[in-house]
Amino acid sequence: MTQASPDNLDITGCDREPIRTPGSIQPHGFMLTLSPALDVLQASANLAGWTGVDAGAAIGRPLAAAIGEAAVAHLALELGSGTLGQRPAYLGTVTTGNGQHFDVLAHAWDGLVIAEFESVMRAQPADFRHLYPLISDFLARVGDHASIPALTDLAARHVRSVTGYGRVMVYQFDPTGHGRVVAESKADDYDSYLDQSFPASDIPVQARALYTLSPIRVIQDANYEAAPLVPDVNPATGARNDLSFAALRSVSPVHLQYMRNMGTLASMSVSLIVKGQLWGLISCHNATPCQVSVEKRTACEQLGQILALCVESREDARELQFRLDVRRIMVEMLGRLTKGSDFIDNLSGVFPELLRFARAGGVAIVVDDRILTYGDTPNDASIRSLATWLAVHGHEVFHTDHLADAYPPAQELTRNASGLLALPISRIHQHYLLWFRPELVQTVEWAGNPYEKQAAANAPTSLSPRQSFAAWRETIHGHSLPWHAAEIELTTEFRSALLGIALERAEQMAELAEELGRANKELEAFSYSVSHDLRAPLRHIAGFSDLLIESAGSEDVAMRQRFLKNIKESARLAGKLVDDLLSFSQMGRAALRPTNIDMTDLVSGCIDKLALDIGQRKVDWHIEGMPVVCADPAFLHLAMFNLLSNAVKFTREREQAVIRITCDETADEFVFHVADNGAGFNPNYVHKLFGVFQRLHRMEDFQGTGIGLANVRRIIERHNGRVWADSILGEGATFSFTLPKQPINP
Structure with a gap:
């Protein structure tokens, strides 16, 4: 199969290409699919070019007919053992009947044994001694205090030294799917992409999913002519073969043209999986075709796994420290809020801490007709209109780093209110605690115009992938610093604490008036009852969350859905108890x-x-x-x-x-x-x-x-x-x- 030319590539459906079932392989080796008895069920069409045996003639015959008796004697025990997994395993190096040498990888998938034979010049087995100096040196340099940028830079240099690629980049995805080059090691005559961003459309969703499933992918020569499988359907399933884990799997013609447009003829990608998610890639490029042997690929894959673990530990430590810092500020505020009889005045007394708590530029308290502000905030009229909008939409805790997108009048407030975190402190009245973040003008340097591919996809004719990767800068307005997940979660906790303080104040006021004695008695009973009963749904949330974590590898979707339903129901019950308690304290009696x-x-x-x-x-x-x-x-x-x-x-x-x-x-x-x-x-x-x-x-x-x-x-x-x-x-x-x-x- 000849690769498609740039003029007949259709990129409008590249996110729907059958990349797992391409029906062909890269030609720097050959592929055989085998029955449990080691009879050949399928062969790649280039079999004759490597072994002298025609692919059609090999179908239905024992494996020895394709590769020779000596090679089969070396492989038969492991190929027929039934112990192969879904990930390719290196079985050794064999010499076929015509004297050619091949590294052999095999795995069991899609109802077959898939054997891959990669051409090598040596007759000896792969030398995995490359693995040990690479890993040991990387571990020696990691250290407990090495930052993520330092780790990724070290990884890029080590992978390049082992593989010989001209450019090695570490590429990190953001929550929207865009990627940014955070580390790079390159030869002097290669363009640099350090700190540049690549749009999410460059790696479609299904490709990112495959990167998560199969952690390494190699393209030896982007100008290759693919070798189709014969026959073209899996005899075990009646459909095209799923080659998700195959090292020789042929890749999308669109991606190959993308590589050529980038001046790259060989590439290797190593996935960085952090907490089960695709955090980024180690992406290797070479201007000319480049072979990377199985032992070097294994070394790079191991380094990628260690780097991912290091990234996870650093991110966990950073997350924990951030949460501790925010919680420390919250505890300090709560300690001061319990002193003094006027709850609102107490809140206004901790305005500086409120700003630090949410890393905000301004804060406002809206209570009935009163608006108290501190820092850089919109005017009172704008704040009151915003509070009315929040009340109409019934938000609990509302947050956005692009307020104008949800609330169009905020287009006039971008200077000091591009971001908003809104906390309702009453279920009955329009009482809000509002944090405002100012506009953070961002300049993103893209590796080529990110909108070029989108324009191509919308064009009336089919176009090739984008041609230019020259630096292209974009300035983004109207956004603030995004809200951290810990800030949102602790804001919810802060709300519960405020409600507790408000309840305490309500109890104290009730005790001062004899005519409210009955109301006070009921309030006390109700508060004890609800706080006591509140632990039950919280225990349910924690318990079913543990069960859900333990079932992470399970395929029982119904069981996990039941756990999620129970967690949701318990959270709803806990929230209802707190809200009912607040409503009672505001109404005076239950x-x-x-x-x-x-x-x-x-x-x-x-x-x-x-x-x-x-x-x-x-x-x-x-x-x-x-x-x-x-x-x-x-x-x-x-x-x-x-x-x-x-x-x-x-x-x-x-x-x-x-x-x-x-x-x-x-x-x-x-x-x-x-x-x-x-x-x-x-x-x-x-x-x-x-x-x-x-x-x-x-x-x-x-x-x-x-x-x-x-x-x-x-x-x-x-x-x-x-x-x-x-x-x-x-x-x-x-x-x-x-x-x-x-x-x-x-």
């Missing part, structure tokens, strides 16, 4: 909303909620005689959940936990009992059991805050009921409560 409740359903819901805490434990549940009662479902659910959660917790040392939920009935009330066979408690201290923060067991034995049973008592008494407990230490406990049959007044 009225009971009694309704008819089927206690069987309520108890079953609590048990389902406890599933993650129970895990693999054996719990024998007995539910008997549950009636329909009139009560507030949210409060009663919380009370029952606390009782069942305690029963689960205190039976954990039992091989078989037994928990009974029963109900007796009198003329006036229902009497519920939750009995377990757990640790029990000393009945001499039962009077302390329902007090806030009272514990009858050591924290080391049974963890808990000591407010769960206090919550139960408050809730039941609010419903005009009673609560009590009985126990025999070491044999179990029974907790009981009553609910009146007559509907309660809300």
Whole structure:
């Protein structure tokens, strides 16, 4: 197959090319696909040129007919062992019947054994001694304090010294897919691309996916004529062969023309995979055809893996330090916000820290008719309009580094408000904490006009890849410094802390007014209840996140979807609890909303909620005689959940936990009992059991805050009921409560 000429290349669909199933190979070797019995099922059309055996004549015959008995004797054990993986393994160097020497790579994929034979001049096996000095020298120079730029520069120089390529670059992708050359080692007569950027369109999405899957790719001569496979379909699948992992896989004609336009006739790319994602490439270029032997490629691939691990450790350390710095500022602010009675005045008192917290140029507080600003901010009218827009769109935490793109009036605010981080501090009112970042004018130096390929794709006729790689500068306006993920996450945490402070202030104000005594009592009960219950969804999030991480290699999509659904539901519940708490503190009181409740359903819901805490434990549940009662479902659910959660917790040392939920009935009330066979408690201290923060067991034995049973008592008494407990230490406990049959007044 002859490579397409520049005049008949169509790049409009290069992101959809079948790059994994090209149907052909590069001709500096030949390929055979084999059955388990080592019969030849397919052969590349250039077989005769390398071995003297016609490809068609080899099909259906034993492997020896294609490469000779001596070569088969050397390879048969490993080729037929059934132990080959999906990554090509070097099986040695063989001499075919006509005296030609080949390095042999083989892997099992697509239902076949794929054997690749790369022509070499030597009869001896590859000498992997190249690997050790390269890796050992690189490790010796890495050091704990070497920066990522220093590491990438070192890697570029080492790879060039081993391979002999004229130019070696380390190329890093940004979140949008654009790449920038962050390190380079080159001969004097090669153009430099250091610090220049390449558009994402130069490496389509499917190509980046293949780089992630197969970490090394070599093109020995961009002017090659591809050798097709005979027959052209995989006999095991009836479709074209998937050559994703094949070293000889033929590449896109568009990419080959791209190389020629760049003045490059040979290339090698080594993928840098960081945390499972394609971080960048070690990209090697040579102006003339260049062969890189298997041992040198292996050395470069190993160096790439070590570089990726070093990058990951440096980025993790940098991320951790950044989070610690931001959290330190947040803790400092929170300490100052608890001093003083006016919450808004307290916020304005930490304006400098607020700027440092978000690396912002200006900050504003919007509370009802008040607007307080600090630093370089838009005027009050613009801020009020922005707050109205945020309220209409219902954003929780909103962030952007290009505000005008989401909010067109911000085109007039680019100087000091190109970026925005908005934090709502009320669910009911338009109360916002706003951080503004100024415009950061950026000049990006591209290796050629990045819009040339886009223009070509939109043209009415098919065009070749872009011709020019001369430096082309672009100035980008209207953007700010992007918001760091840690800043966004800690802003959400800061919001929760602010709500806690606001709640504390609301409690203090309620205590000053006797006529608000009832409201204060309900606020206290509700705040304890919600904060206690909030840990459950957070534990679910953490637990299912761990399960999701552990299942990262699993192909069970349904299981991972279930984990994600549970994480999302738990996060939603946690957010709802915090928001409900804020709403209650702002409204002044939380009225009971009694309704008819089927206690069987309520108890079953609590048990389902406890599933993650129970895990693999054996719990024998007995539910008997549950009636329909009139009560507030949210409060009663919380009370029952606390009782069942305690029963689960205190039976954990039992091989078989037994928990009974029963109900007796009198003329006036229902009497519920939750009995377990757990640790029990000393009945001499039962009077302390329902007090806030009272514990009858050591924290080391049974963890808990000591407010769960206090919550139960408050809730039941609010419903005009009673609560009590009985126990025999070491044999179990029974907790009981009553609910009146007559509907309660809300």
